[in-house]
Amino acid sequence: MAKNPVRVLVTGAAGQIGYAIVPMIARGVMLGPHQPVILHMLDIEPAAEALNGVRMELIDAAFPLLKGVVATTDVEEACKDVNIAVMVGGFPRKEGMERKDVMSKNVSIYKAQASALEKHAAPNCKVLVVANPANTNALILKEFSPSIPEKNITCLTRLDHNRALGQISGRLNVHVSDVKNVIIWGNHSSTQYPDVNHATVTTSSGEKPVREVVADDQWLNSEFITTVQQRGAAIIKARKLSSALSAASAACDHIRDWVLGTPKGSWVSMGVYSDGSYGIPEGLIYSFPVTCEKGEWSIVKGLKIDEFSRAKMDATAKELIEEKSLAKSCLN
Ligand SMILES: NC(=O)c1ccc[n+]([C@@H]2O[C@H](COP(=O)([O-])OP(=O)(O)OC[C@H]3O[C@@H](n4cnc5c(N)ncnc54)[C@H](O)[C@@H]3O)[C@@H](O)[C@H]2O)c1
Numbered sequence: 323m324a325k326n327p328v329r330v331l332v333t334g335a336a337g338q339i340g341y342a343i344v345p346m347i348a349r350g351v352m353l354g355p356h357q358p359v360i361l362h363m364l365d366i367e368p369a370a371e372a373l374n375g376v377r378m379e380l381i382d383a384a385f386p387l388l389k390g391v392v393a394t395t396d397v398e399e400a401c402k403d404v405n406i407a408v409m410v411g412g413f414p415r416k417e418g419m420e421r422k423d424v425m426s427k428n429v430s431i432y433k434a435q436a437s438a439l440e441k442h443a444a445p446n447c448k449v450l451v452v453a454n455p456a457n458t459n460a461l462i463l464k465e466f467s468p469s470i471p472e473k474n475i476t477c478l479t480r481l482d483h484n485r486a487l488g489q490i491s492g493r494l495n496v497h498v499s500d501v502k503n504v505i506i507w508g509n510h511s512s513t514q515y516p517d518v519n520h521a522t523v524t525t526s527s528g529e530k531p532v533r534e535v536v537a538d539d540q541w542l543n544s545e546f547i548t549t550v551q552q553r554g555a556a557i558i559k560a561r562k563l564s565s566a567l568s569a570a571s572a573a574c575d576h577i578r579d580w581v582l583g584t585p586k587g588s589w590v591s592m593g594v595y596s597d598g599s600y601g602i603p604e605g606l607i608y609s610f611p612v613t614c615e616k617g618e619w620s621i622v623k624g625l626k627i628d629e630f631s632r633a634k635m636d637a638t639a640k641e642l643i644e645e646k647s648l649a650k651s652c653l654n
């Protein structure tokens with residue numbers, strides 16, 4: 323029997339990430355090759371003509387899975403009955419800025435869009451916030467949409483997770499799919515902590531700890547961490563624009579694993595509402611290792627945390643606490 327289409331909202335759809343992600347969604351990269359979709363695309367009035375151009379291109383691409391397109395500048399119309407909301411709309415940082423420098427512009431968007439989602443989205447709509455500062459925008463969205471279950475509001479740190487996999491696979495000269503279970507802890511910012519203490523690599527003699535195979539703690543504890551933390555800035559420096567294809571691809575990975583489940587024996591990183599696990603204060607959207615099953619994520623529990631990791635996990639939590647109060651002051 324033919325499956326009912328899933329309605330997927332992309333905000334900021336006329337922007338760079340929007341342009342990269344909508345064809346991925348329409349081709350089944352996000353929800354699988356047998357799942358029809360209806361795309362809802364939102365942007366603001368000055369981008370309305372460009373948004374219409376994207377709509378025309380989607381029609382011209384004749385995607386078999388694409389059963390409809392809503393392209394609008396009306397947030398209420400955009401949110402109507404959506405099952406998945408990918409929140410990309412906002413302003414990207416430019417060279418020399420930190421992600422929190424776009425805070426005042428972006429958090430007010432998330433406050434306003436929270437109520438539209440709450441009123442008009444389908445029950446159990448899954449929300450992924452991509453726009454920066456991603457964790458804090460997601461937290462604001464959560465606080466202003468109290469009827470959306472907190473488990474349904476997440477932010478994107480999968481790009482950082484994938485960047486960490488990429489760095490390890492490059493260092494070991496192995497396929498990226500042979501490396502798994504890195505962790506991004508904390509904020510999608512330069513204080514994030516990419517942790518390889520539980521990561522493994524598949525070798526000809528079985529699965530081995532990444533730390534053992536890399537055999538260079540100095541590199542793992544310094545250059546590897548800063549490369550992942552600073553990768554967004556390195557892309558901006560090179561492209562004069564922030565990452566888009568990798569961000570779009572990571573957003574598809576995030577939703578796909580959340581909806582369809584993570585492979586047995588592996589976890590991914592997602593920014594989720596802290597339940598106090600690993601001593602991280604509740605009331606923050608913090609990136610944890612999670613497994614997903616039947617459309618629900620769960621934080622991986624019981625991993626051993628050494629002193630080095632503890633300090634880094636606490637430092638990024640501290641930054642999120644500061645961002646939270648800065649965001650609240652921007653909204654006053
Ligand atoms: N979490 C991550 O890993 C990650 C990765 C890359 C980029 N980002 C962030 O994603 C965001 C988008 O990046 P981009 O490169 O696509 O930017 P962009 O400027 O190319 O596109 C953003 C789009 O959002 C639209 N927009 C602005 N206000 C809006 C509103 N109120 N409602 C709907 N749309 C609105 C703009 O008109 C524009 O079309 C930025 O905040 C960027 O920093 C996050």
Ligand SMILES: O=C(O)C[C@H](O)C(=O)O
Nearest residue numbers: 415421454554555564565
């Ligand atoms: O770094 C940025 O500002 C864009 C994005 O968050 C990224 O990590 O590439």
